[in-house]
Amino acid sequence: MSIIGLKLRRFLARKFLPGARSAGVDEAPPNSDEQASSGHPRRVPIRVALAFTFGVIIAVIAAALILALESGRQNTIALAGNLSERIIDTIVDRTRFHLDPARDQSEFLAKLFRDGDIDPQDESASLSQLRAALAGIPQIAALAVIRTDLKQLRVERQGDNVVMRKIDMRTVPGLDEAFEMARSAGRPVWGELLWSDRLNQPLVNVRTPLWYEGAFLGILLTTVTVAELSRFLAESPAGSDVGAFILLGRNHVLAHAALAHNPQLFKRDKPLPEVSEIGDRVLASIWNPDPQAGAVPFAGSSKSHIVTVDGTSYVFIYRDISGYGDQPWMVGRYLPLDELGSEVRRLEFAAWLGLAAVLAAVAGAWLVGYAIGKPILRLARATSAIRTLDLTSARPLAGSHLRELDEAIRAYNALIAVLHWFETYVPRRLVKQLMAQGEQATALVERNVTVLFTDIVDFTSLAERLSASDAATFLNDHFRLLAACVEAEGGTIDKYIGDSLMAFWGAPELQLDHSALACRAAGAIAAAIVGDNRRRRGLGLPPVRIRIGIHAGPAVVGNIGVPGRINYTLVGDVVNTAQRIEEVAKECMTDDDEVVVLVSDVVFRSARSGCSALTVGQYVLRGRHEATNVFRLH
Secondary structure (H helix, E strand, C coil): CCHHHHHHHHHHHHHCCCCCCCCCCCCCCCCHHHHHHCCCCCCCCHHHHHHHHHHHHHHHHHHHHHHHHHHHHHHHHHHHHHHHHHHHHHHHHHHHHHHHHHHHHHHHHHHHHHCCCCCCCCHHHHHHHHHHHHHHCCCCCEEEEEECCCEEEEEEEECCEEEEEEEECCCCCCHHHHHHHHHHHCCCEEEEEEEECCCCEEEEEEEEEEEECCEEEEEEEEEEEHHHHHHHHHCCHHHCCCCEEEEECCCEEEEEHHHHHCHHHCECCECCCECCCCCCHHHHCCCCCCCCCCCCCCCCCCEEEEEEECCEEEEEEEEEECCCCCCCEEEEEEEEHHHHCHHHHHHHHHHHHHHHHHHHHHHHHHHHHHHHHHHHHHHHHHHHHHHCCCCCCCCCCCCCCCHHHHHHHHHHHHHHHHHHHHHHHCCHHHHHHHHHHHHHHHCCEEEEEEEEEEEECCHHHHHHCCCHHHHHHHHHHHHHHHHHHHHHCCCEEEEEECCEEEEEECCCCCCCCHHHHHHHHHHHHHHHHHHHHHHHHHCCCCCCCEEEEEEEEEEEEEEEEECCEEEEEEECHHHHHHHHHHHHHHHHCCCCCCEEEEEEHHHHHHCHHHCCEEEEEEEECCCCCCEEEEEEEC
């Protein structure tokens, strides 16, 4: 074996065959099982590593996105809650702003009576004072002093005019009870609704006890019409549409935009209309919440729920206020859910957008992992074929768009080209055996081997009729036939000498039946030559005739030579003897023989069960003194 073969063996042993050693080469790393047992970490596929890396990055991004979305959700809910609270606060404030001045004016007038600034006996002065008070509070519909002597001094609005009247109350029932309640309360009290025949609507009223010179004088009655309250509520910024309302209980409408302009909705026997009677389809559905809409998380301290009317979702926001009668009022407003939930929808859109970004990142990570992992896997599989010297499967690979991978693939493709050149000069099977056996395979050892020599009969005259290139082509085809037969039987081709071939069995791999293998290879060569000669005759070419000599014996096997020119070969008399036996075949070959195979008695005895032969006789081989028994295989 040449120095080229030795260098190839060292290179492959170091790169692709863990556990193999060669002369002058450091010990290769242990295999994966040895690594696992010696405490080294197991190797992780690059796809798994990339998936884990990208997974961590995506998880961090997703966590940050979730935190940002949750923070945004909380902020949005808080903002929406503040918005809903402001809506209700505005309606409540407007309601109180409309009604509380009436109470305050009553208290002011009651103080004037109590302090003696108004003399109840002077009815003209009392009426004038009431008129002045009425003028200062435009929402008040009427002011009336109802005295315990059952006389009433009344000032009320009639369109743009103010009318002052004195009314006899002796026919009005229930005044004693009203007087007693006012005396007991000792302060202004909002009473239950009163019906006004003249105005044809109910009145919100506050009743204030009057005292004069320490004696209970009667009641100051201050009234505000429901229509005026509805008008004021509808004209407020919070109630600029029909969405604002005030309910008395759950079903009776106390204030609504519809009541400001439709007095026919009021009836004496039913002062306040129900929610289903004012023509507002949304308000009529207030107590029919949509079970599929879920809760409204942004209503703050107020109550809220969602209803669906004609396919549109509305959110009701409402709050109870007390102090305007025995029964609390429900102040609220409804508005389209889209109006209040616009921020939430933007947040949801951001959430979906973020999710899409995460999914896109996952898909991108997978594609990147696939783009990186696939060529690496192809490269790993290809180099695995090189490890076993399966150069037929080790084909050039397509390049990669990734620079580092492309460089590795180009290096691999260059290595394939180099190895094909090595394959031309170095027996592949020999290299495999040397790699498998390691450093001891190239050490000089003595082995029993069988050597085979071939020679073409009269090659000189045959070559004279051929050009140099044709002669080289002929020899290449001839040796190709012979090499296939030798390698098929586990033999190693040592060298080509002109038109001769030398092969051996028994090294580097230990083969106990090396003589039988050599004889079978010789038989295969004979059959191949005979078959090829039939082809040559068909082409009008002369047949090829060869002689084969085989001998077995001890030889020194290993690296022979000097640095720069080392062969893995045999040294010993067995080589010369095999060549001499091949020369004896000249004497045994007739013109009709195409192949003659001669073996020594050592080979015949060793391979007796594997071949049949006829004795040729004893011959004193060239350069020897003792005769050798020679047999011819057939």
